[in-house]
Amino acid sequence: MTYVTPKDFAVRMIDAGQSKVAMSTRDTLIRSYMAGAILALAAAFAVTISVQTGSPLLGAVLFPVGFCMLYLLGFDLLTGVFTLVPLAWLDKRAGVSLGAMLRNWGLVFVGNFAGALTTALLMAIVFTYGFSADVNEVGQAIGGIGEGRTVGYAEHGFAGMLTLFVRGVLCNWMVSTGVVGAMMSDSLPGKVIAMWMPIMLFFYMGFEHSVVNMFLFPIGLMLGGDFTIGDYLIWNEIPTVLGNLVGGLTFVGLMIYTTHVKTGPLRELRVKVKQ
DSSP: OOBOOHHHHHHHHHHHHHHHHHSOHHHHHHHHHHHHHHHHHHHHHHHHHHHHHSOHHHHHHHTHHHHHHHHHTTOOOHHHHHHHHHHHHHTTOTTOOHHHHHHHHHHHHHHHHHHHHHHHHHHHHHHHTTTTSOOOHHHHHHHHHHHHTTHHHHTTTHHHHHHHHHHHHHHHHHHHHHHHHTTSBSSHHHHHHHHHHHHHHHHHTTOOOHHHHHHHHHHHHHTTOSOOHHHHIIIIIHHHHHHHHHHHIIIIIIHHIIIIISOOOOOOOOOOOOO
16 A cells, blocks of 8 residues: 555654645635535435444445545645644744634634535425425434534533543544645555545544534524524633644644654664673
């Protein structure tokens, strides 16, 4: 599968972070818009499979098709730039300042949200025959997700907020591992396999992904979910974004950078000579 060693794909991660900062505003918005739209469609696909087959595992197994497609097409998710761009800043790459990094994050957030919202509207039309019929079974399930993962957390107060944040951390630990997975191979099958595994894990475990939630909660509101925009922002999106940032940067970006780029000095080995 033409495996790329950690030392080499670590450099690719830094290069990717720098290239994303250098990208034009237009291209950043287009690529993030398409990433949000495709990932949202994959989420709708996975929920549909789970509801119609009664097997959440099957939905999780097939959900990564959207993630693989968007990364192979060169599109960008907020969860990915949270991990890659800071490495270029830490490595003091030319043109990568704190302001440039925050600008990139902001543009990707806007693009992802716009793309996910577009798919939410289109799928809401599909689920309701243009808002002229009752919400179908899949639509009801999506509305229930939005309610359970906002009001459900709020019912537990601080403990619920902590759980939400930790699920965001765990999510981007896996998602960013999938982003790096695309750099671990120079072959198409190798890239897909390396991306598929951690994405399947995060989805089945019910971790919180900020971009997936940009689809699930707006469409839940469109389909009559019993929660508010305020519930969505306070009891899901904002803590999830923060958790995703911490998880991807801490458990993936910084760990790989620290041990494969800023590698510690080798120990001097002492060999005992037999008398």
